[in-house]
Amino acid sequence: MTSAVAVPIELVEHAPAVSLALPHSVGRALAAANIVDAAPDPYAPGRWSLRAGHKVGAVAVAVPGCVDPVTVRITPKVPIARFFFLLGYTLNPRGGWQDGQVEVAEHRHLLPALAHALERQVDRALRQGLLQGYRETEETAFVVRGRIREAEQIRRHYGAALPVEVVYDEFTTDIAENRILRTAVERLLRLPGVPRDVRHGLLHQRARLADVTAIVPGRRLPSWQPTRLNSRYHQALRLARVVLDGSSAEHSPGGLRIDGFLFDMNKLFEDFVTVALREAFRGTGHTARLQDPHHLDQAAAIRMKPDFVLYGADGTPCAVVDAKYKAERRSGFPDADLYQMLAYCTALGLPEGHLVYAKGNASHAAHTVRHTGIVIHQHALDLDQEPAGLLADIEEVALRLVNTPRV
Template identity: 55%
Template sequence: MTSTSRLDLVEHGGWVTARLSPATGRRLAESGVVEVRPDPYDATSWDVRALGKVGAVRIAGVDVSVAPKLPVRRLFFLVGYAADPTRGWHTDEEPVDTGSHEGLVPALAHAFERLADRALRQGLLQGYRTVEDALPVVRGRVCTTEQMQRRYGSPFPVEVTYDDFTADIPENQLLRAAAERLLRLPRIPVAVRHRLLRLVTRLTDASPLVAGRPLPQWRPSRLNHRYHAPCRFAELILDGTSVEHRRGGVRVDGFLFDLAKVFEDFVSTALTQALRAYGGHCRTQARHYLDEASDILMKPDLVHYSDDGVPRAVVDAKYKAERPAGFPGGDLYQMLAYCTALGLPTGHLVYAKGNEPQVRHTIRGAGTVIVQHALELDEEPARVLEEVARVAACLAVPIPNEPCSSDARVTGVITQRTPSLVSSTRALA
């Protein structure tokens, strides 16, 4: 029977049976992208299901596509808000355009190409770049030390350094590299592929990036304002969420979102914004220790501190409830440890709605309260951020013995203390 060359899966969906050689099945299992189990009675039959990563990759000759349960636009909102809470992926004209594409990778390629094309309509951005070179004529400043060390007294060529006004700047380098990376991904529509090729042609003055080196650094400013959204999108495509590496002995090529990381970043960023109305400051992944000897390191997703540095509240974002065998309340145990180490009476777990109910637990013998909040992500952006504001109010103004985010008094607190946050989010819908 013909081996399977394409797998279409859904995030945390059911098992799909595929015809794979034993070697291919083992490579899929080793990739860590999907969960794989062999059929005990048929060496060429394997059951495959997706885990918490979505996107498209090619592993051992098999094209694996994992679709998110969330609509693509909602996923892009979460990622974009975490990258820039003031604008997300929005531009002055309109929100990010995903076209009519339902698949994540086609929509991603379409959206990036549209953003980059809009940025380049006024021509390539140019800037000054410091260049060190050996020239037959003097340009800029002569590097006397380098001239003596490299030329041994010979007058030519001249070692010089000068500022060159050029299009070969980090912003254009990022756009070119992202377009070239997208062209290597599977399932890019033909029309989008052609537009990406034209984009690369327009960016030929920008140097290609060298594999393995850090991404070029750029700084948002008034001068490169039109490049802000496409550059952030390009970094998303090129950074750790973009997969092109070997895991063990298995090469994985493609693009993946880790939904747990996406949700964690969104919750941390959105709560940090919402808590500004209550004073103090927030830190993500703050380092704390559970034991007196400082051997057991803990890094909660978000800790809210008072102005004098005393912890006020602790939050951990969980896209999916952790239920390892034998420890059905793993998330609760972890939060109890955070509260104990930080000396807090209440801890907060924030889940994606549908993965865990909204309840509160009072720990016997300790009195510590752990509140589980649930965010409905498949809502308009303004509505999602209103729910985040309710969670923030619960953190800042706790109400004893009642669920926070559904309480009428919390809604009143939001209206009085965070009106600008709630009203400004409507523009993102």
């Protein structure tokens, strides 16, 4: 498929490659940053073949000498509303994203939808005013306030009476919750592609948070604890964390500035499946462990981490699950998922294992391994259905896990 130069570049997750006329500096930057599969088109000099993989979102590439950045938008295969359900459920399964809470379905692309969702959530959080709380502050002062930091006083001032190194608790709006919201709003305002009305709303929220200090890029986000007092902030803070977490792209390969955010659909699917299964077993007497560490060999030299291991009341493993958004089809190892699950079952002493795929990447199947009798089940979840149906399918998988026979 070929097209003329387009800004922004529009791609769809796991869709066929497109051929575009691009500056080589931009193509090389996209390839180096691992944003998309990018390579010079061997049949068309001056053009690049671009194909989106499992990352979705939006990035802007600032090219030296160019006034405007080149924007790349990668749309997920699932509808935007369904994407936000998966995301919201993973963040908070018992109070996550609800259809109708924010009208994200009206947006075709992920960035406008995310910006709209965050703006609405921040607006709800701040409607009753900014939260205030106590923050420990350290400063050099000429008046004693709070406690004197004796070690710092000696180290910095060699016994002089003034100034004084003090630490005190200040009641302020410049607390972790507000700082996270302010920083997420600032980040979205930096990105091109936010609709004008949404940008206007974000600017309004930034004005509300004007007295709050934004977090310096690259610094660790301050921690916060969900409480009754900050309950109106919970949804906004979880969504803000999505904007600011490690999946965001902020690179400078080869002197080019690449700014934006990317979601890994592999990880999102894995997180949704494992969290939903854990919720299905809540209160049943079973214990679910995510990314549960084990070893394949007796010498404990070969580590492995199944996505989900279910334990019975006696503390022994009774089921193992691995979530695979896209079926493994690497050259030379076309059934690597099955080999991996066989290793899990062998190490855990289980007669059955379960692979959960997104529908369209693999079909329902069961494979009995020769000479061992181990059965490996492949389940397929249809992500393009209403949340109730999707969670019902998860319940069916959970029922199968409970019925896994013991050795």
